Amino acid sequence: MDRNRRTDETDEAARESNEAATHSMVDDGLRRRDVLKTAGTTGVLASLATTTASGAAPTRERGEYSYRGTRSIEYEPVRGGFEYVERFESDELRSVVGRRVVVLDEGRVERRDLPVRYRDRRGPFTVEFEDTAYLASLDEWAAQEAETRRRVRSTAEAPVPSIETLPLYSYASASGGIAERTGPISVVWDTFRDAGQIQYEMQHLDVWSGECWCSALPSKDRFVVLDDGSAPAQHAGFAKGTGYLGAQWHARLWDLPDGRVVAQPHYDVADHCFGLECDFRFDEARATVAESFASNVGDYGVDAKWSGNGSGYGGDESADGWTKVITRN
Secondary structure (H helix, E strand, C coil): CCCCCCCEEEECCCEECCCCCCCCECCCCCCCCCCCCCCCCCHHHHCCCCCCCCCCCCCCCCCCCEEEEEEEEEEEEECCEEEEEEEEECHHHHHHHCCCEEEEEEEEEEHHHCCHHHCCCCCCEEEEEEEEEEEEEHHHHHHHHHHHHHHHHHCCCCCCCECCCCCCEEEEECCCCEEEEEEECCEEEECCCCHHHHHHHHHCCCCCCCCCCECCCCCCCCECCCCCCCCCECCEEEEEECCCCCCEEEEEEEECCCCCEEEEEEEECHHHECCCCCCCCHHHHHHHHHHHHHHHCCCEEEEEEECCCCCCCCCCCCCCCEEEEEEEC
16 A cells, blocks of 8 residues: 555645644555545546456566556536536656546536535635556456466465455546555355345345445445456445444455356555555454455355455555355355
């Protein structure tokens, strides 16, 4: 994870520096790519919803997908909220995509869904911070995931049966056929349920016990890469608030063609980071989701399998490459 990031904010009147870092987070954050959910999937997000991009960037060796640069989110006020554009700028990108700036996201956010410290802004403003982005074409990401699965199957890295055919990461879209890798897939349901059914069951656990995953905070689209070349956005999701300024446990879910369901769980820190140092607690989120489902929904067991996807994504260092597999006892 990148440390010592800074946040520089500008508005139409003056540049403000050293904003108090009293909140930590960006979810799907964002420093975290989950910076806030728009009213619908638009622009670059929509371009990834059906299939991988054509015109892949030049083939690169594993590990050569990270770029150090500046992430910026520009906000323009409109009625009820702001339109925003998120960009990543790096000289390292020029040799790969032919330009040094890529658009990562664009859309609209309601004022009430902004981090607390930005809700009173009346004019345009920009949030900017140093960051590392993991960027490649979807074709490249698909090939890299296939190589990871091959390596896991053929080496002693797998102390227990490994995940062989499942997607390994989630992605956010960017312009020009590029996708940003954001986090590891780490929970699988092999339970003859689809994502919508799992979401319903998690959202209707006992509210009074604190196990109800019924938070309604906004969330952005993320994508997985499948063997058939498609890149669907999540089909469902659920979240459980922790009671502090929007902090929550959150999981996006995808239905797979073979009937299984996969999830990318994480912890959304208050205010989704916005350039501050974040801890998405990937492994803790994995355990929280799997154990909450298995303990409260029915007679299910949880096994661990090695996926080898504990690194190579934008975020922190809290994933270890293991996946929880939920099955009926």
